[in-house]
Amino acid sequence: MAGKRTRGPGELEDEIMRVLRSHSDELSAKEIQRLATGHPPAYTTVMTALDRLEQKSLVVRVTISERKVRFRAAHSEDEHASRAMVSALDDASDRESALLQFAGNLDARDAELLRKAIAKPGPRGSG
Amino acid sequence: MWWVCVGCVLTASGLFFIAPSALTLRQWQVRLPRVGLALWWAVMAIGCVLALSAIIVSVAISLGASEALTRPQRVVFTIVSWSSLGAIGALIAWVSVSVEPVANAHRKTVKRFAHTVVSREDRGPFIFARFASNEPVAFAVPGRSPEIMVSTALESVLTTAQLRAVVAHEYAHLRYRHGWILRAAEVNASCLPRSSSAGQELRRATLMLIELIADDVAAKQAGAANLGNALVRLSRLTGDASMELRAERMMLRRWPTRFHRSLPEPVRV
Numbered sequence: 001m002a003g004k005r006t007r008g009p010g011e012l013e014d015e016i017m018r019v020l021r022s023h024s025d026e027l028s029a030k031e032i033q034r035l036a037t038g039h040p041p042a043y044t045t046v047m048t049a050l051d052r053l054e055q056k057s058l059v060v061r062v063t064i065s066e067r068k069v070r071f072r073a074a075h076s077e078d079e080h081a082s083r084a085m086v087s088a089l090d091d092a093s094d095r096e097s098a099l100l101q102f103a104g105n106l107d108a109r110d111a112e113l114l115r116k117a118i119a120k121p122g123p124r125g126s127g
Numbered sequence: 128m129w130w131v132c133v134g135c136v137l138t139a140s141g142l143f144f145i146a147p148s149a150l151t152l153r154q155w156q157v158r159l160p161r162v163g164l165a166l167w168w169a170v171m172a173i174g175c176v177l178a179l180s181a182i183i184v185s186v187a188i189s190l191g192a193s194e195a196l197t198r199p200q201r202v203v204f205t206i207v208s209w210s211s212l213g214a215i216g217a218l219i220a221w222v223s224v225s226v227e228p229v230a231n232a233h234r235k236t237v238k239r240f241a242h243t244v245v246s247r248e249d250r251g252p253f254i255f256a257r258f259a260s261n262e263p264v265a266f267a268v269p270g271r272s273p274e275i276m277v278s279t280a281l282e283s284v285l286t287t288a289q290l291r292a293v294v295a296h297e298y299a300h301l302r303y304r305h306g307w308i309l310r311a312a313e314v315n316a317s318c319l320p321r322s323s324s325a326g327q328e329l330r331r332a333t334l335m336l337i338e339l340i341a342d343d344v345a346a347k348q349a350g351a352a353n354l355g356n357a358l359v360r361l362s363r364l365t366g367d368a369s370m371e372l373r374a375e376r377m378m379l380r381r382w383p384t385r386f387h388r389s390l391p392e393p394v395r396v
Binding site: 100101102103105106107109110111113114115116117118 | 152153154157158264265266267268269293296297300301305306309331334335337338341361365367368369370372373375376378379
């Protein structure tokens with residue numbers, strides 16, 4: 001029978017990324033296991049999550065020796081913040097009501113209409 | 128009484144098919160976006176009221192089993208009225224299902240940006256949040272705790288006066304409940320059949336007109352020149368030509384001079 005989940009889907013991966021980003025040095029899986037907050041994850045669970053993160057190009061594996069492997073985040077905190085923002089804007093463009101942006105809400109047809117309206121000012125256009 | 132019902136249905140259907148072509152975005156709406164948006168939504172509201180009236184009348188007829196009707200007519204009215212009520216129930220369920228993901232999207236957006244926020248300031252009607260980013264962007268997040276979020280890159284490329292114009296634009300979105308209007312347009316578009324352009328056209332018109340309305344409010348409050356310069360600056364940085372056109376649109380009318388402008392206190396960043 002499957003045990004009770006201690007974290008929601010993706011939460012361990014988020015926690016591992018937080019640990020890696022908060023350290024400039026590379027960390028071993030045991031160190032990540034120790035530094036993770038909340039319910040302590042099993043070593044094998046941490047390794048599985050690290051494998052997944054490596055496949056997603058979020059984590060870089062550094063092989064020191066045959067038995068010694070360490071990990072670091074593929075992107076710095078600043079790079080991650082910038083990527084997270086672009087990603088949020090991409091998501092928002094699918095449902096544009098999510099964001100009332102200062103820019104980017106007008107399409108080519110709207111731009112053409114604006115161009116025509118500006119080119120042919122009406123009676124009040126002299127102002 | 129049945130002819131009232133038929134009349135309502137015919138008029139509502141007529142509005143449904145004629146409105147998109149009659150009210151399609153035109154140049155006058157670029158000059159008078161507030162009137163354009165009001166007209167769109169007035170037509171929509173009239174259509175809804177007529178459709179609802181038709182249903183109420185048909186239910187009244189079937190319940191009263193009007194003596195003026197023949198038996199087949201009574202059967203038809205009974206079927207039409209009860210199936211219409213069923214359709215309204217399904218529509219309400221669909222709308223509630225459609226609204227929830229959009230509301231969640233607002234919360235998710237704020238959550239996503241939470242870790243990049245460098246400062247948060249309560250300015251009364253909204254929270255003014257600065258977040259670390261290389262992209263010059265600003266946006267409003269409506270909701271119970273509305274926020275205006277501005278990137279550090281935007282702050283660095285604009286002057287204070289230009290930044291105030293951008294915040295005034297976003298504040299106009301919050302103040303005039305543009306988030307709700309846009310949400311209603313999206314729900315409306317999702318409820319109408321894909322073969323009809325009415326829903327998509329209303330959504331597109333709403334999206335464009337609320338931007339122009341917010342521009343007009345910001346120009347009145349913070350100065351058309353400041354808003355125009357901010358738009359041109361961002362247009363050159365991002366390559367978005369529509370922003371330069373919005374700036375040129377500022378020249379289509381007269382705006383209050385500096386001495387007649389009144390910048391709301393929360394916008395004075």
